[in-house]
Amino acid sequence: MNRTKELHRFGETVVYENLTKKGWHNCNIIPGLSGCFHIEAYKDGQKYLFNVDTRSHMTHKGTLKTDYYNLFFKRKGEGGDTYARVRTCLTIAHEQNAIPMWAAVRVDVIRKKYDIYYGRVAKLEDKRKIPMSPSDRLTHDKLAQGIFDERIDSAWSNVKKKRVA
Numbered sequence: 001m002n003r004t005k006e007l008h009r010f011g012e013t014v015v016y017e018n019l020t021k022k023g024w025h026n027c028n029i030i031p032g033l034s035g036c037f038h039i040e041a042y043k044d045g046q047k048y049l050f051n052v053d054t055r056s057h058m059t060h061k062g063t064l065k066t067d068y069y070n071l072f073f074k075r076k077g078e079g080g081d082t083y084a085r086v087r088t089c090l091t092i093a094h095e096q097n098a099i100p101m102w103a104a105v106r107v108d109v110i111r112k113k114y115d116i117y118y119g120r121v122a123k124l125e126d127k128r129k130i131p132m133s134p135s136d137r138l139t140h141d142k143l144a145q146g147i148f149d150e151r152i153d154s155a156w157s158n159v160k161k162k163r164v165a
Helices: 003-021 083-096 134-139
Strands: 025-033 037-043 047-057 098-108 114-119 140-150
Touching: 003 025, 003 047, 003 098, 003 114, 003 140, 037 083, 037 098, 037 134, 047 083, 083 098
Parallel strands: 047 098
Antiparallel strands: 025 037, 037 047, 098 114, 114 140
16 A cells, blocks of 8 residues: 555544544445545534545655645536536535545644544535644644654654665
8 A cells, every 4th residue: 555545544534433433333344435525423413424634744855734625626527617526525525424524634743643633515615625734723623633653653754764875
């Protein structure tokens, strides 16, 4: 399995674990519901579908990553319509009587810690992306913050190693 797939699986797992700890019920990791949602969970009798995006908190240059996370990205074959995937995913949630949610897992590979931010897709200004600048992160709900986890693998870092001559 490659680095990004391992990182993504870790993100799904910790979101699932933390939802369960925080009182969400009947949580299930679902195998990529049409590429839109990864976790199904219930709270107060309401069904929620979560799209999980997991990233290392550093860029490949070793600087702090502050750009947005992709939420419902355009797939090949959807032409020039950048909102086609958004509409597809929101339709799936509607058909299942579910509230569409997002969860962004930010992994600090060096310190072996993670944070989880989450919210309703409906509250995002642009449904295609999750704003993740330092000021944006202050406004997001937090499912977990600064959690140490031995499962975090140093191989998940996307910082390019400097070549030694």
